[in-house]
Amino acid sequence: MNPRDSHPVSLPIDVTIQILARLPTKSLLRFRSVCKLWREVLSQKQFVDLHFALSSRTRGVAIESPDHAASTPDLRAESGVYYVCNPMTREFRVLPRTRERPFTRSEPEYEATLVGLGFDPATWRIHVAIAGFHRSFGRWPRGGDRRLVCKVFDAATGAWTRFAASMCDEFTCMNRNQSVYAGCSMNWLTHCCRYVSVLDLENMLWGKITLPDEVLATRQGTRFYLLELEGSVSVVQMSRFWMSTWVLKDRAKEEWALVDRVNLRCIDGYAASVFPISQTKDVVFMATQKKILMHDRNSRVWKEVYGVEGNFTYPLWFSAFTFGSTLFPCRQGALGS
Structure with a gap:
């Protein structure tokens, strides 16, 4: 040799x-x-x-344990202080405080009604949006008097921008945190499930996008979820037997396209309680209370990718997240650099 x-x-x-x-x-x-x-x-x-x-x-699935809740999410808040973290590198950055004065009865913590995190992988730019209906002296405003106070953090400037808008929309507890970032805007599904509420981060303006006519005509007795699909806003409509996925093709014209319609009879035992948590053009991840299911859109095959045994009471649809692996630096001073 x-x-x-x-x-x-x-x-x-x-x-x-x-x-x-x-x-x-x-x-x-x-x-x-x-x-x-x-x-x-x-x-x-x-x-x-x-x-x-x-x-x-490829997408991975992370399960957030109640005992180790700080290791998984990308956005957290404690006592008015927000921080962004990369769960893969375990790096994090504390954002500037949203306010210096303490919360009082006349100025409650209205900011966390809506929460959204946006990350542009092309520019490494991060946006954090929080918004809530202002209520003075502990009273909820009614009708046209409702004022939505918004604060947006831009990593490029390192500061929060505050503005207010008149809005009468309602949001469910689940929809408040299910925001989708697409086209430099934050999107939330409203409680009425008739349209998507859009926050334009460039112009700091609120708008609305009406859901497809077919969805509005069949929304009785169905459930709706807002997800991201290949960088676009997507709405998933679920009934007992069918799951329809729509994607927003043209924001200005409010044009939607039907991507897929899946028969749920193969998971009939879970259809009433299953939640879509993430999707790509090839697969859809679904969560039940104790199982994570994956549907292959090409082969039309269902597969169980994770399951919990025993008396596990923390539902996986609240604790399961999908993520794309990244080395994005999230340490102090790295955002937007």
Whole structure:
């Protein structure tokens, strides 16, 4: 054996980058300690963007345990202080306080009625939006007197922008936190399930997008969920036997397209309580109280990907989240840089 053959062969850096970009995030975090060159390469924006583009083709499912709730979500709030975190890298950044004065009876914590987080992987720009109906002296305003107070955090400026708008919409407890970020806007499904409430983050204006006519005509006795699909706003309509998925094709013209209609008879025992939690063009993730199901849109096959046994009372539809693996730096000072 030639002694020179025992020495490792050095690959071109371009080939090394392509190999590393296809590895899981946890492996890359360990590989940062291999050498200074790898640490530098894995920290560059070009590599992070490449890794995100490749890893975004697959989705993972994270289960938030009540005992370890802080390790999974991307946005958290404690006593008026919000922070954003990357659960894969365990880095986080505390956002500036939304207000300095303490909450009082005449100025309650109205801000958390609506909560939304937006992340643009192309620019690494993060937006956080919180909004709520102002009520003075502990009374809820009625009719046209309702004033929605909004605050938007922009990582580019590092500050909150506050504005108010007149709005009479209602939101269910679940819809308040189910926002979809698309086209530099935050979207929430209203309680009446007739339209989507839209917050334009560029112009700080509220708008509405009416749901498809077919959805409005058949909404009696059905449930609705707002999700993201390939960077667009999507509405999922569920009845006992069918699940219809619509995607917004043209925001200005309010044009929707039917993406898929799935027969739920194969999961008839769960159809009444199953919730869609995420989707791609190929699969849909659904959550019941104790199971996570996956539907393959190409093969039309259902598969159980996670299940809890025993007396588990914390419903998975509240604690299950899907995510795309990313090395996006979320440490203090990294957002928007």
